[in-house]
Amino acid sequence: xxxxxxxxxxxxxxxxxxxxxxxxxxxxxxxxxxxxxxxxxxxxxxxxxxxxxxxxxxxxxxxxxxxxxxxxxxxxxxxxxxxxxxxxxxxxxxxxxxxxxxxxxxxxxxxxxxxxxxxxxxxxxxxxxxxxxxxxxxxxxxxxxxxxxxxxxxxxxxxxxxxxxxxxxxxxxxxxxxxxxxxxxxxxxxxxxxx
Numbered sequence: 466x467x468x469x470x471x472x473x474x475x476x477x478x479x480x481x482x483x484x485x486x487x488x489x490x491x492x493x494x495x496x497x498x499x500x501x502x503x504x505x506x507x508x509x510x511x512x513x514x515x516x517x518x519x520x521x522x523x524x525x526x527x528x529x530x531x532x533x534x535x536x537x538x539x540x541x542x543x544x545x546x547x548x549x550x551x552x553x554x555x556x557x558x559x560x561x562x563x564x565x566x567x568x569x570x571x572x573x574x575x576x577x578x579x580x581x582x583x584x585x586x587x588x589x590x591x592x593x594x595x596x597x598x599x600x601x602x603x604x605x606x607x608x609x610x611x612x613x614x615x616x617x618x619x620x621x622x623x624x625x626x627x628x629x630x631x632x633x634x635x636x637x638x639x640x641x642x643x644x645x646x647x648x649x650x651x652x653x654x655x656x657x658x659x660x
Contacts, residue, residue: 515626516626517626517627517628517631518626518627518628519627519628519629520627521533521534521535521536521538521539521629522534524539524542524625524627524630525625526542526622526625526630527618527621527622539629542629542630542633543629543630543632543633544633546619546622546630546633546634546637547633547634547636547637547640548637549615549618549619549637550619550633550634550635550636550637550638550640550641551637551638551640551641551644552615552641553612553615553616553619553637553638553641554637554638554640554641554642554644554645554646555641555644555645556608556611556612556615557612557645558645558646559608559645560605560608560609560612563601563604563605563608564605566601567601567602567605574589575587575588575589576588576589619634619638622634
């Protein structure tokens with residue numbers, strides 16, 4: 466493993482100060498000190514890398530109890546994050562498909578209407594079936610909440626600045642787009658000039 470001297474920010478979690486942020490130099494071995502010894506009245510310090518790094522020791526992953534410490538744990542986290550990013554892309558496409566299906570349920574009713582000089586004209590009425598308390602709209606709302614939560618999880622994972630996890634997010638999103646987006650119908654509005 467090759468590591469660089471990386472500046473980090475120490476955040477004081479002492480309850481008696483204003484939480485000063487002091488820039489320091491990270492040691493060459495790139496060891497993250499993430500252990501926070503309780504919320505006593507002492508000076509709790511948490512060091513966080515502010516540049517990209519490729520480490521598998523003491524890498525926090527979303528929750529305080531979920532810390533990566535071994536290459537096997539990093540490999541497992543990589544696979545999990547990869548599939549989470551794929552799921553996110555699939556969820557976006559699935560929501561678009563569901564929205565299109567609910568729009569397909571728009572019905573057009575044609576009725577004969579008497580016209581001038583005894584002719585018969587066809588009058589078409591558009592009926593939209595979606596309402597605020599309809600099942601499709603409630604399903605879209607639940608899926609939207611899930612999509613927002615997953616997107617923030619992916620953002621926070623990327624913000625660990627761990628190169629392995631960042632690659633997992635990018636590769637999973639790319640693979641998810643590759644697998645799911647081909648079903649996406651592309652509609653081009655010829656009157657739109659901002660492509």
